[in-house]
Amino acid sequence: MFLFYASSIFANDKKLDKETTIFDETFSWQVMAGITVHKSSTILKDIEQDSVENFLDLSLLIDLYYRGFFIQSNHRRASSLTLGVEFGYQLMVNDEWELDIINKSYLSGYAPRYLWANDEDIPPLFQGLADRDSADGIGIRYSRYYDNAELSIDLATLPPRSASGGWIANLYYTHLVPYRNWDIYYGAELTYFSHQVLDYYIGIDSDEALAIRPEYQATSGFKTQLEVFAQHPISKKWIFNTGLSTSYYSASFQDSPVVGQSNETQLMVGIIYVF
């Protein structure tokens, strides 16, 4: 229902379709709905995809711009499923670079009661573990645009948006290679997490400690990600997309009792309907 509701709202504003600077009063939008099949792994122990819903994802992708304020979905990234939308405001803009205030999720949260369908299925390692909310940060983003590439640097603080303390620095580079009707994006990302952030997400407090889950105080750490993502038009309204991303997490992640591996891989195939 929300999908239809959202599309009808935005359709009313369809004529307001362009903007060029932050001082314009025009309104721009793009709404897309996507269905994706994905095979994903996670660094957390004891978590497997074991039912159809785990492999399928339905998403409503919204891009919106009004007077410098924007909402943008990550529909050109393989990991768009977990990243969600970004909210922001453009402080300075020109053709070559841009400075924004940005609000986005840098790390997915997790909660045992949502990770397993029934409470009795929760493995002993995760029983009694407090929920970890997603790492929503607010910060500054500098983006540099090249002919077929983009480089962006984020510096974000998690308080007051998140339950966690600390800060995050993110460096992201993406390069577009057009081939026939395909758009192929190659991307690389490096994210630094301060010790407060990691301690909240993968640290084990004294009141959570068990024999199989000893107390753990995390230090700062980083994550690297490489990805390739491709889009191909099916018709004027439909796009096929596929992507592969692989991430590596540093030692401070790996040393946590709830973390089982240092790599995450996600393979996705999907279609997007453009309203």
Add this chain to the structure above:
Amino acid sequence: MYFRLGKGFAWLISIFCFLVYSHGVLAQQQETNKDIKVQTNTKIQFSATPTNCVALRQGRKCFAKVALSWQVTKPGDFCIQQDKKIIQCWKNSRGSQVFFEFESEQRMTYQLVASHHKKIIAETAIDVSWVHKATPRKRRWRIF
């Protein structure tokens, strides 16, 4: 595991399938209409397959493998041309087909020409459309 998804998931799947199906039917109807348009002359048939090439963005070159087919009732010498540039000619033929790589950012029109009097006897076209409109900005990552 992973995440608990309620019955809402099934509803969303149903809605999505309906959208896919309804769009497919509509697209098929539009395609059929186009075929009729280029084949109104019953004595001469000249058509392109596909009749539309879709690019991701406006202004971007669209690529497709296309076939131009023609058929006439009386054998003769014919050529297919595009912008007065000959693509292929046939002698004493009643019909044939030519395959080639279409590569253009705009609609292309093709003519079937009777070689002897160099008269255009039929015309067909391949349209170029796109998913996203062109943006005024140089960058490509955001829609705007």
